[in-house]
Amino acid sequence: MAATQVVRSEWTKIRSVASTVWTLGLAVVVTIALGMLISALSKSEFDTMDRQDQLTFDPTFTSFAGMSLGQLAMIVFGVLVVANEYSSGMIRTSLAAVPRRGTFLAGKVxxxxxxxxxxxxxxxxxxxxLGQMMLGDLKASLGDDGVLRAVIGGGLYMTLIAVFSMGVAAMLRSPMLSLGILMPFFFLISNILGSVDVTKxxxxxLPDQAGSKIMEVVPPLDDDTPYGxxxxxxxxxxxxxxALLGGYLVLKRRDA
Incomplete structure (x- = not known):
């Protein structure tokens, strides 16, 4: 099957599975709604913050507060795109139609x-x-230094979360196992390692902590991160x- 046919086939699969469409919609709603809520709360509490918190207040990063939950939906999307075919048994049919496994995985991803x-x-x-609208006079402008980079970076960050999940799902080949590892990894292990002095x-x-740096415009005062x-x-x-390389190697070497 030609590469264009593979791409067309994968597009049809994604569109026809309601769960993948719903997870993307959920990512949009949760990210925007929670970001607006946190922005509104930040504006109302700004005057009661201590001086250091006021000096390091980042209106751009505040509007992205919803991505902490929005990335959950992107993880689910990435896992379902790849692992659904394994759980349904359709992977055998797909690989029979596209014997070149690298082409198959590349088209899907x-x-x-x-x-x-x-x-x-x-x-x-x-x-x-919408977050800046809620912040009122505390808001940042898209033309401010570093803001456009942060906004574009926010979109790249969420995309990379989804692609990383696709690679992990290709390695593990099970929706439940993939989610059972990715959820604790991002929402428990990463937070623990990032908050304990010994492991900070x-x-x-880790991918989420490193990647989220792109959304910061105002770094913390005590920031000693060795990268920008x-x-x-x-x-x-x-x-x-x-993750993608690991997924490709597993797909190439193991039976469907």
């Missing part, structure tokens, strides 16, 4: 990545503008490449 990128970019810009220097190199916004995103890209 490419289509899902483009879709995730479009949704993530739209979500990031919407979360920024290790935690900052783009460096952090680069670390996240390396995690994504490793």
């Amino acid at each position: 490419a289509v899902a990545t483009v879709l995730a990128l479009v949704v993530s970019m739209a979500t990031s810009f919407a979360a920024f503008f 220097k290790v935690g900052r190199f 916004p783009w460096g952090g995103l680069g670390i996240m890209v390396l995690w994504v490449v490793a």
